[in-house]
Amino acid sequence: MEKKYDDPYLVEYLDGNLTSDEKELFEKELERDPSLRDRVNLYRYTLRAIKSKGYETSIKEIQHDFLKQRIENKDFTSISTPKLENKVRPLHFWGRIAASVALLGTLGYGFFLLQNDGNQLFEANYLSYEITADRGVAEQENLLESLYLKGDFKNMFQAIEGSEPEAYSSMELLLLGAAALELNQPSEALRYLQTLEAENASNQADNFQDEADFYMALAYLKQEAYEDALRMIKKIKGDDQHKYRSSFSWTEELSVRLKTLR
Amino acid sequence: MKKGTVWTDQELLDALAGSNQVNEAILQLYQGYYAVMENYIVQNSGTAADAADTIQETMLVFLNMVQTGKFRGDSSINSVLYGINRNIWLTTLRKQKSRANRDRAYTSEQEREVKDISKTMEEMEGYQLVLSLFERLGSKCKRLLHLFYYESMSMKEISEAEGYTNEQVARNTKYKCMKQLIDRIEGNPQLYQLVKNALENGKEIR
Numbered sequence: 001m002e003k004k005y006d007d008p009y010l011v012e013y014l015d016g017n018l019t020s021d022e023k024e025l026f027e028k029e030l031e032r033d034p035s036l037r038d039r040v041n042l043y044r045y046t047l048r049a050i051k052s053k054g055y056e057t058s059i060k061e062i063q064h065d066f067l068k069q070r071i072e073n074k075d076f077t078s079i080s081t082p083k084l085e086n087k088v089r090p091l092h093f094w095g096r097i098a099a100s101v102a103l104l105g106t107l108g109y110g111f112f113l114l115q116n117d118g119n120q121l122f123e124a125n126y127l128s129y130e131i132t133a134d135r136g137v138a139e140q141e142n143l144l145e146s147l148y149l150k151g152d153f154k155n156m157f158q159a160i161e162g163s164e165p166e167a168y169s170s171m172e173l174l175l176l177g178a179a180a181l182e183l184n185q186p187s188e189a190l191r192y193l194q195t196l197e198a199e200n201a202s203n204q205a206d207n208f209q210d211e212a213d214f215y216m217a218l219a220y221l222k223q224e225a226y227e228d229a230l231r232m233i234k235k236i237k238g239d240d241q242h243k244y245r246s247s248f249s250w251t252e253e254l255s256v257r258l259k260t261l262r
Numbered sequence: 263m264k265k266g267t268v269w270t271d272q273e274l275l276d277a278l279a280g281s282n283q284v285n286e287a288i289l290q291l292y293q294g295y296y297a298v299m300e301n302y303i304v305q306n307s308g309t310a311a312d313a314a315d316t317i318q319e320t321m322l323v324f325l326n327m328v329q330t331g332k333f334r335g336d337s338s339i340n341s342v343l344y345g346i347n348r349n350i351w352l353t354t355l356r357k358q359k360s361r362a363n364r365d366r367a368y369t370s371e372q373e374r375e376v377k378d379i380s381k382t383m384e385e386m387e388g389y390q391l392v393l394s395l396f397e398r399l400g401s402k403c404k405r406l407l408h409l410f411y412y413e414s415m416s417m418k419e420i421s422e423a424e425g426y427t428n429e430q431v432a433r434n435t436k437y438k439c440m441k442q443l444i445d446r447i448e449g450n451p452q453l454y455q456l457v458k459n460a461l462e463n464g465k466e467i468r
Contacts, residue, residue: 007444008437015410041461045385046443047411049392052326054412058285059321066292067314206401241408 005029010040014047061246068249118224121255125247126218129178129211144172153179165195170207173199177215186219193219210236214244226259268294271339278328281414288321295340299347308351316354320347327382342379349379388460391453395446403439410436 005026012018013026030037147156156179165173173196180189193212200209213236220229233248233256269277269290277287296317303313323346327333333342396404406424409415417429417436426432448454 007441011437011440038458038461042444042447042457043440045388045457045461046392046440046447048326048330049389050396050407050411051329052322052386052389053393053396054408055284055325056322059288059318059325062285062288062292063314063318063321066289066296070296207398241405 005036007039007043010043014040014043057241057243057245064246064249118221118226118229118259121229121252122218122221125221125252126181127247128182129174129215142172144168144175148175148179151182153182165192166199168192168195170196170199170205174208174211174215177212177219181215181219181222184222186222189219190216190223210243213242214247217248221256224259226256230256230260271335274339275328275333275335278325284325288325291321291324291339291343295343298340299343302344302347303351306351307355312351312354316347316351319350323350323379323382323386326386327379330382330385332382346379346382349383353383385460388457391456392443392447395450395453396443398446399439399443402435403442406432406436407439407443 009026013023018026030040143159144156147153147159156176160168160176165176168176173192177189177191177193177196180186180192193216196208196212197216200206200212213232217229217232217236220226220232230253233253236242236244237248237250237253239245269287274287274290277283299317299320300310300313303316304310308316320343324333324339324343327342327346396407399407402424406420409420409424410417415423417432420426421429421432424432426435447457
């Protein structure tokens with residue numbers, strides 16, 4: 001490609017930083033030069049992909065709130081009661097009624113939250129980890145991946161028998177953690193996921209860290225290790241960029257918090 | 263645009279194409295069309311949970327269509343959303359369900375396929391591939407690109423918030439991050455080809 005316009009210049013154009021004259025000249029060149037046009041389109045496409053990730057998170061949150069609100073409205077059923085005598089009640093009478101209702105409501109809600117045990121919270125939030133469709137394109141599929149894709153979780157552990165978690169790549173550690181959860185073995189899942197977390201920390205990387213956080217939170221819930229689960233849920237919800245940020249609702253967080261107080 | 267009222271199609275499209283009221287517009291779409299789309303899926307061998315997943319994807323595809331100028335209000339939002347939702351659900355059925363189910367549902371609806379919807383869906387599959395490489399960038403790079411391109415923060419705001427020495431340093435770092443990502447896309451011939459195909463289908467200049 002003729003380097004009349006280099007990549008930084010293309011980015012300046014896409015970011016809207018050129019003057020109107022510069023922009024006009026550049027767009028004329030775009031019309032004329034197909035290779036330049038291809039390159040700009042590649043950048044533009046990549047920017048859209050980045051934007052779409054942000055929108056995906058927003059849409060997830062909006063949907064979560066929308067459905068929550070819908071459920072709350074659906075649960076409301078009006079109960080017809082016999083008409084009271086048309087008697088004027090003093091204000092403090094209604095105050096007491098309101099206070100009693102609020103107290104009953106709070107107690108009922110607290111009771112409801114306490115009823116959710118770790119297993120129920122696990123069941124409500126568990127999603128099987130899915131290997132993204134691009135794996136076959138971006139990278140060669142390995143043995144553990146292909147066993148995972150087939151749902152052959154037991155054989156994954158037979159395949160690695162005798163070796164230590166440190167011997168595996170981040171992706172493999174995540175898959176082993178997810179497979180252990182599929183087999184209902186949270187402590188085994190934690191062994192692999194914690195290794196992944198430790199490796200990320202020592203390499204200052206964040207390979208599959210969001211996934212590891214999410215599945216560790218679930219494994220802790222399954223073990224009823226509420227303090228650890230709460231720590232993980234707070235980490236997930238406190239990070240604006242976290243992929244699983246909207247996976248746990250605030251009532252679930254509150255429910256786990258209450259469990260830690262017991 | 264007024265809050266608490268139902269927006270017209272044009273108001274919704276303007277908001278979705280801009281950057282200030284995108285979330286409010288998406289909420290309006292949920293309030294106006296969720297029930298219809300959910301009903302379609304439940305009536306076609308799906309569950310409420312399937313509907314939730316499909317509708318989430320539908321919204322993302324629709325938003326992308328509006329933002330890339332593939333939908334400018336030539337037909338009603340209702341019919342386009344319905345078309346995307348149906349298309350995604352039929353694709354899911356094709357992947358998941360038995361052949362009998364799939365054929366029955368697919369043939370009855372096939373004739374109403376909307377071309378632009380498939381194009382956008384292809385394009386968005388490509389996004390997922392690009393994002394798989396994006397995910398492998400360092401966290402600083404990911405954050406910087408997200409803040410600038412999604413949150414629309416200025417370089418000045420980013421340099422202050424993220425502790426860069428000055429705006430220019432932030433700008434240079436952003437370029438390096440972007441270049442790193444582009445190099446990775448180009449370094450993967452199969453992925454690069456997929457992106458090029460998506461661009462070919464899109465035929466976009468502006």
